[in-house]
Amino acid sequence: MANITLVEAVSLALAYELENDKDVVVLGEDVGINGGVFRATAGLAQKFGEDRVIDTPLAEAMIAGLTIGMATQGMRPVAEAQFMGFIYPMIEQIVCHAARFRNRTRGRLTCPLVIRAPFGGGIHAPEHHSESVEAIFAHIPGIRVVIPSSPSRAYGLLLAAIRDPDPVLFLEPKRIYRVNKEEVIDDGEELPLDMCFELREGTDITLVSWGSMVKETLEAADKLAQQGISAEVIDVATVSPIDMDTILESVKKTGRCVIIQEAAKHCSVISEIAANLAEDGLYSLMAPVKRVTGYDVIMPLFKLEKNTCLQ
Amino acid sequence: MATVASFNVEYIQYLSPTGELVGDKIPAIAKDYEQIKSLYEIMVMTRVFDAKAISLQRTGKLGTYASSLGHEAVHVGIGSAMKYEDVFAPMYREYGVQFCRGVKMSEVLLYWGGDERGSNFSGPPHDFPWCVPIATQNTHAAGAALSFKLRKEPRCAVTVIGDGGSSKGDFLEAINAASAFTLPLVMVIVNNGWAISVPRKKQSSGQTLAQKGIAGGLPSIQVDGNDLFAVHNEVKVALQRARDGKGATVIEAITYRLSDHTTADDASRYRPDEEVENAKKFEPILRLRQYLMNNNQWSVQQENKLMEDCARKVEAAVKEYQNAPKPPVTDMFDYMFAKLPHDLAAQRKFAKELDNNG
Numbered sequence: 010m011a012n013i014t015l016v017e018a019v020s021l022a023l024a025y026e027l028e029n030d031k032d033v034v035v036l037g038e039d040v041g042i043n044g045g046v047f048r049a050t051a052g053l054a055q056k057f058g059e060d061r062v063i064d065t066p067l068a069e070a071m072i073a074g075l076t077i078g079m080a081t082q083g084m085r086p087v088a089e090a091q092f093m094g095f096i097y098p099m100i101e102q103i104v105c106h107a108a109r110f111r112n113r114t115r116g117r118l119t120c121p122l123v124i125r126a127p128f129g130g131g132i133h134a135p136e137h138h139s140e141s142v143e144a145i146f147a148h149i150p151g152i153r154v155v156i157p158s159s160p161s162r163a164y165g166l167l168l169a170a171i172r173d174p175d176p177v178l179f180l181e182p183k184r185i186y187r188v189n190k191e192e193v194i195d196d197g198e199e200l201p202l203d204m205c206f207e208l209r210e211g212t213d214i215t216l217v218s219w220g221s222m223v224k225e226t227l228e229a230a231d232k233l234a235q236q237g238i239s240a241e242v243i244d245v246a247t248v249s250p251i252d253m254d255t256i257l258e259s260v261k262k263t264g265r266c267v268i269i270q271e272a273a274k275h276c277s278v279i280s281e282i283a284a285n286l287a288e289d290g291l292y293s294l295m296a297p298v299k300r301v302t303g304y305d306v307i308m309p310l311f312k313l314e315k316n317t318c319l320q
Numbered sequence: 321m322a323t324v325a326s327f328n329v330e331y332i333q334y335l336s337p338t339g340e341l342v343g344d345k346i347p348a349i350a351k352d353y354e355q356i357k358s359l360y361e362i363m364v365m366t367r368v369f370d371a372k373a374i375s376l377q378r379t380g381k382l383g384t385y386a387s388s389l390g391h392e393a394v395h396v397g398i399g400s401a402m403k404y405e406d407v408f409a410p411m412y413r414e415y416g417v418q419f420c421r422g423v424k425m426s427e428v429l430l431y432w433g434g435d436e437r438g439s440n441f442s443g444p445p446h447d448f449p450w451c452v453p454i455a456t457q458n459t460h461a462a463g464a465a466l467s468f469k470l471r472k473e474p475r476c477a478v479t480v481i482g483d484g485g486s487s488k489g490d491f492l493e494a495i496n497a498a499s500a501f502t503l504p505l506v507m508v509i510v511n512n513g514w515a516i517s518v519p520r521k522k523q524s525s526g527q528t529l530a531q532k533g534i535a536g537g538l539p540s541i542q543v544d545g546n547d548l549f550a551v552h553n554e555v556k557v558a559l560q561r562a563r564d565g566k567g568a569t570v571i572e573a574i575t576y577r578l579s580d581h582t583t584a585d586d587a588s589r590y591r592p593d594e595e596v597e598n599a600k601k602f603e604p605i606l607r608l609r610q611y612l613m614n615n616n617q618w619s620v621q622q623e624n625k626l627m628e629d630c631a632r633k634v635e636a637a638v639k640e641y642q643n644a645p646k647p648p649v650t651d652m653f654d655y656m657f658a659k660l661p662h663d664l665a666a667q668r669k670f671a672k673e674l675d676n677n678g
Contacts, residue, residue, distance in 0.1 A: 034470065060470055066500045071459050071493035078463020078477075082407065082446060084470070086463075098489075105453045106460065112655040114449050115440035119658070151656055174658040203661055250661035 011193065016186040018160035018193050019049045019125070022167040023087060025197050027057045030085060033171060036063040037072060037089030046091055047127055047186060069095055073102035073124065080122040080176070081110060087171055093128035093180065094137035100145070107176040108151030120176045123167070129221050129271050130318045131184035133311040139318075140308050141220075141272035146178050147249035147281070153177045154249040155202060158223035160191040162246060165200030173202060182221035182271075184318075189224075203247050205255040211241035214265040217256055217282060219245040222269045225319055229269075248278045253285045257293070260286060264295035271318060274302040327534045329527075332554055333544035337602045339610025347553035353617045359400050359420075359548060360608050360618075361626060363392035366416045367605060368630040369425050370579075372638060373432065377583040381642070385432045386413040390546075390578035393604030394510050396420060397551025397573075401559060402478055407468075409448040409461035409479040411510075417480075418443055425637035426644075435647060436655075454485045458494035458507060465503035465568070476504040476562045478555070484515020486529045495536035498568035505568040506558045507533070510545065512577035513599075517590040533570025545573030546604040578603065649675040 013021065026033045035050055041064035044051030054062035065072050069090060076088040090096040107120045130139035146154045155170055155177055157163035163181065170177035200206075208223070209230055218226040223244050230240040241259050245251060260266050266286060270279045283298045303317045334350060336342045341350060349355060370389050376382035388395060395416025402408065408417055415428055423443035431438030431450060439449035446464075451457035461479035468475040481491050486509050498505045509529045513520050526532070533540030539561075543550040551573055558569035576599040580587045587596075612618035653660060653668035660668065 066493075066496050068489075068493040068496065070456075070490055071462070071497050074456060074459020074490060074494070075463035075466055075497060078409075078460035078465075079467045080463075081448070081460065082464045082467040084467045101453060102456060102459070106456060111657070113436050113439050115436055115651070116655050117440045117445055118448070153657075250663050252662070254662065 012190040013160050013193050014187045014190055015157065015160045015163045015181070016047055016049050018163040019167055019181060020051055020053070021193065021195055022164045022171070023050060023053060024056065025195060026085075026087075026168065026171045027053060027061055029197065032083065032085045033087065034061050034063060034079070034084060035087050035089070036065050036076065038065060038067055038091050040064060040089050045089060047183060049089070049125070049181070069098040070102060073099035073107070076122050076124065077102055077106050077110070077120055080107075080120045081118045085121050085171055087123045087125060090124055090126040092138050093126045093142060094140050096126050099124065103146070103152060103176070103178070104149050108149050111175065112151060119174055121174045123170045123177045123179050125179045125181060127183035127186070128180045129182045129184055130308060130314050131221065133314070136310060139311075139314065141270070141303070143180055143248055144272060144277040147278050151176070152249070153202060153247060154180065155247050156180045156182065156220040157246065158182065158185070158220055158244050159189065161193050162200060162206065162244070164193045165198060166202065166246060168197065169199035169202050172199060177202070180220070184221045185224055203250055203252055205252045206244040206246055207241065207255065207259070208244050209240065209242040211239040211263065213239045213263055214267065215241045215243060215256070215259040215263045216267050216269065217243045217245060218269040219248055220271065222271050222319060226269050245278075245282070251278070251282060251285070253282070253289065256282065256286070257290050260290045261293040264293055266294070267299045267301060269301045269319065271303055273305045274300060275305045277302065327531070329530045329534070329540060329542055331542045331544070332550050333547050334549040334553070335544075335547040335607055335611055337546070337607050339607045339614055347549050349552050350549050353612070353615070355400075356548070356608070356612060357617065359396050359552070360605075360612065362399075362416065362419055363396050363548070363605050363608065364626055365630045365633065366392050366395065366419060368627070369415065369428075369634050369637070372634045373429065374583060376429070376638065382429060383432050383434050384582050384584045386582045387579035388413045388415050390576050390599070390603055391510060391512065392416050393548040393608070394508070394545040394551050394573045394575050397548050398478060398480070398508060398555050401552050401555035403475075404444055406476045406478060406559070407444070407446050407448065407461070407464045409457040409464070409477060410450055411454075411457065411480055411482060411485070412450040412452055414480055421447060425634060426640035429637065429641035430644060433641060435644065436651070437644070437647060455481055455488035455490035455494075458491050459497065461507070462494045462497045462503055462505055465498070465505040466501055468504055469501065474563050476506060476559050478506045478508070478559070480508045480510050482515060483509065483511040483513065483520045483523055483529060484518060486532060487523045492532065492536065495533055495538060495568075495570065499537035502565070502567040504562035504565070506555060506562060507568065507570045508555065509570065509572040510575060511572055512575050514577050514581070514587070514591065516581040516585060517587075528572060530570055530572035538568050538570050540570035540572070542572045542574060545575030546602050546607065548604060548608055575604070576602065
């Protein structure tokens with residue numbers, strides 16, 4: 010048992026699966042001896058060898074294609090997209106192939122793969138290193154999009170993602186990679202995908218969030234508590250498919266809902282949750298659903314970063 | 321000034337357009353008449369099938385179809401050189417390869433007839449289905465090859481790309497990956513002269529497309545893609561090399577697309593008839609039949625019987641295709657994920673009810 014950060018929890022989960030499933034390989038740019046630019050794969054190449062933790066040539070579409078090819082042949086590759094800003098060359102492979110193989114071959118070939126990508130702003134990074142575009146992938150049928158918000162959920166959800174028989178995009182909020190430490194038991198216990206996590210019970214309002222924003226959401230709940238308002242806090246965790254049942258159940262109890270995301274507003278995950286609340290939760294609502302989001306602007310360079318990232 | 325590296329691209333042809341052996345080196349297949357005859361039969365069958373598929377499309381009984389006319393030697397040459405345990409990652413017209421590997425004609429028709437079940441085919445279960453986006457299959461094949469290498473399995477991946485597709489990054493990235501990882505992979509560029517309406521010369525000013533493989537560090541050759549012996553033999557040599565752990569090979573097979581790009585295309589808008597007429601002189605089936613006849617291995621009677629057999633088998637395949645019931649509407653949902661998510665389960669129920677109510 011140890012208190013570890015979110016990025017260390019990612020590393021711990023990768024090590025557990027590499028140790029216990031010979032079909033698991035980790036691949037990507039700089040994931041080998043260097044241990045990844047965020048140290049998410051630190052020590053893994055040294056421990057498991059360069060055949061299990063593979064430095065690839067610098068070509069994102071190729072990394073995704075290789076990962077898909079390996080997965081269809083029964084391996085369980087975990088690829089790293091170094092930053093979400095560099096994931097775009099992978100999109101054709103993810104959308105046209107990873108998401109589709111099971112369906113288009115009627116189950117003959119499957120894609121049990123994970124693509125991990127650090128994402129989001131708040132670390133004063135250069136251009137193209139701070140975007141939150143989970144909605145692009147959440148729109149695609151056939152792929153799960155999972156976002157952890159704490160070390161223990163990073164560990165348990167990544168294990169579940171690797172073991173899942175279908176493709177998972179695992180987005181790691183890099184702003185909170187090292188913000189908090191938490192006790193994580195390295196017992197190989199996974200957490201369920203496709204389910205929200207209720208982080209705090211409340212009766213007056215439901216706060217729904219995921220990824221890095223969960224930190225601010227919990228802080229907001231603390232402030233509300235000081236004002237005598239009891240907030241329920243839900244971490245969506247799997248943003249596609251969304252566990253609306255848990256959110257609707259909560260809103261039935263509280264009658265109010267605020268949804269918080271780092272990403273831009275237009276056509277985003279938050280839009281989907283709000284639309285579902287309008288469709289299925291109208292009679293529970295005592296007030297309009299409120300969306301708190303980034304602006305619909307190009308992610309600014311870091312001098313203006315704090316003006317769009319809620320933190 | 322010093323030369324730090326130099327390269328050359330060999331062109332390999334064993335069987336001339338008039339059906340005569342050329343050059344000093346004769347590959348083993350050229351004397352194995354039983355194998356030649358069986359491959360000749362598959363080539364002819366592929367062509368008869370192709371004509372039938374086009375006529376089905378023209379009469380509204382099939383969706384858009386990509387013809388393989390003129391590619392029979394490339395396709396059957398590849399298919400016959402591979403082992404069952406190898407994996408094939410096609411584009412969308414390599415039926416000759418797939419027939420060698422056990423894919424049924426009715427399954428090809430199912431696919432182009434708008435039914436996903438065609439891709440759940442009778443060929444090797446590890447083979448990739450048709451790939452419509454250009455060149456993405458090349459990196460899948462590289463990934464499959466990487467898994468064979470990591471598992472120390474004596475298997476290879478074979479993938480194809482067109483002359484147009486050789487302009488794409490995925491093709492070049494696959495070459496690069498194959499080179500960096502020393503992968504058991506064979507990449508065949510099926511250079512048929514045309515990428516829909518864009519001719520080969522507009523894709524690249526390079527003298528060959530094979531040299532793109534050389535740029536990536538792979539041994540790369542050019543073969544006469546209308547010569548079954550050349551394709552079969554060179555793919556076989558490349559596969560053995562790959563199986564021996566020596567890495568990947570790029571083979572540019574020069575052939576000609578005698579058909580439109582697909583049934584949705586009209587090549588007469590951009591391609592002179594004379595060019596097509598001239599290309600017919602070099603087509604693959606004619607020269608192979610001539611070779612067999614020159615060596616007293618084939619007769620007019622055998623040819624007639626083969627044509628009858630092919631027509632019968634194709635008719636049977638068409639019947640099987642046409643008799644396939646419409647897939648259940650729930651199939652749309654049931655193969656999205658191993659376990660159906662909650663929201664999709666609700667949509668599945670709705671779609672089923674809607675379908676039941678007509």
